[in-house]
Amino acid sequence: ETGVTQTPRHLVMGMTNKKSLKCEQHLGHNAMYWYKQSAKKPLELMFVYSLEERVENNSVPSRFSPECPNSSHLFLHLHTLQPEDSALYLCASSQDFPPASGIYNEQFFGPGTRLTVL
Amino acid sequence: DQQVKQNSPSLSVQEGRISILNCDYTNSMFDYFLWYKKYPAEGPTFLISISSIKDKNEDGRFTVFLNKSAKHLSLHIVPSQPGDSAVYFCAASASSNFGNEKLTFGTGTRLTIIP
Numbered sequence: 001e002t003g004v005t006q007t008p009r010h011l012v013m014g015m016t017n018k019k020s021l022k023c024e025q026h027l028g029h030n031a032m033y034w035y036k037q038s039a040k041k042p043l044e045l046m047f048v049y050s051l052e053e054r055v056e057n058n059s060v061p062s063r064f065s066p067e068c069p070n071s072s073h074l075f076l077h078l079h080t081l082q083p084e085d086s087a088l089y090l091c092a093s094s095q096d097f098p099p100a101s102g103i104y105n106e107q108f109f110g111p112g113t114r115l116t117v118l
Numbered sequence: 119d120q121q122v123k124q125n126s127p128s129l130s131v132q133e134g135r136i137s138i139l140n141c142d143y144t145n146s147m148f149d150y151f152l153w154y155k156k157y158p159a160e161g162p163t164f165l166i167s168i169s170s171i172k173d174k175n176e177d178g179r180f181t182v183f184l185n186k187s188a189k190h191l192s193l194h195i196v197p198s199q200p201g202d203s204a205v206y207f208c209a210a211s212a213s214s215n216f217g218n219e220k221l222t223f224g225t226g227t228r229l230t231i232i233p
Binding site: 004006009040041042043044045048056090092098106107108109110111112 | 120122127152154159160161162163164167207209213220221222223224225226
């Protein structure tokens with residue numbers, strides 16, 4: 001596997017379910033991100049992890065719980081979601097956050113998980 | 119309030135012609151701009167970027183122009199090819215914001231190249 005992979009690619013869950021999204025990067029990067037893309041809305045940054053520490057939480061509801069056990073893996077644990085949480089969830093990674101050199105580090109995205117909450 | 123706006127949700131261009139995708143921003147702190155391209159069932163991939171110290175950056179068929187006074191940037195693709203059909207996202211970053219270089223994205227423009 002190369003680049004950034006995400007599983008599952010599609011997920012349908014009820015509002016009372018607990019599920020997890022998984023992201024894995026094979027690029028040796030130190031920073032990982034979760035984004036949400038709802039229909040006709042821009043990508044919204046949810047969380048940023050740098051060297052396994054959460055450095056950014058963009059006012060995301062607690063029903064979304066991220067976990068970064070190591071610099072290659074990122075999870076998003078989902079619990080008691082609402083139908084409006086249905087969206088495409090994208091994971092990304094970059095060399096550093098913020099960039100050590102002051103120059104923007106390109107973010108590499110996974111293919112996303114299409115989540116539907118019934 | 120959207121800080122990065124792509125006002126054209128879709129654009130159709132004849133193969134071989136120039137495609138021009140536009141992006142406007144409102145935050146004057148933005149100083150780095152990027153274009154990402156997204157095919158169906160794939161994640162966005164980085165295409166080209168420009169720093170606010172420049173007004174043009176070129177990479178093969180792709181050129182990005184930045185007009186800071188108008189807070190406007192555009193992506194030119196010439197000549198357009200069928201493989202360019204995708205959704206294009208404009209993104210911006212404020213690197214001077216205490217080193218916080220989060221990306222703010224636009225809603226995307228779906229480009230269709232007509233053979």
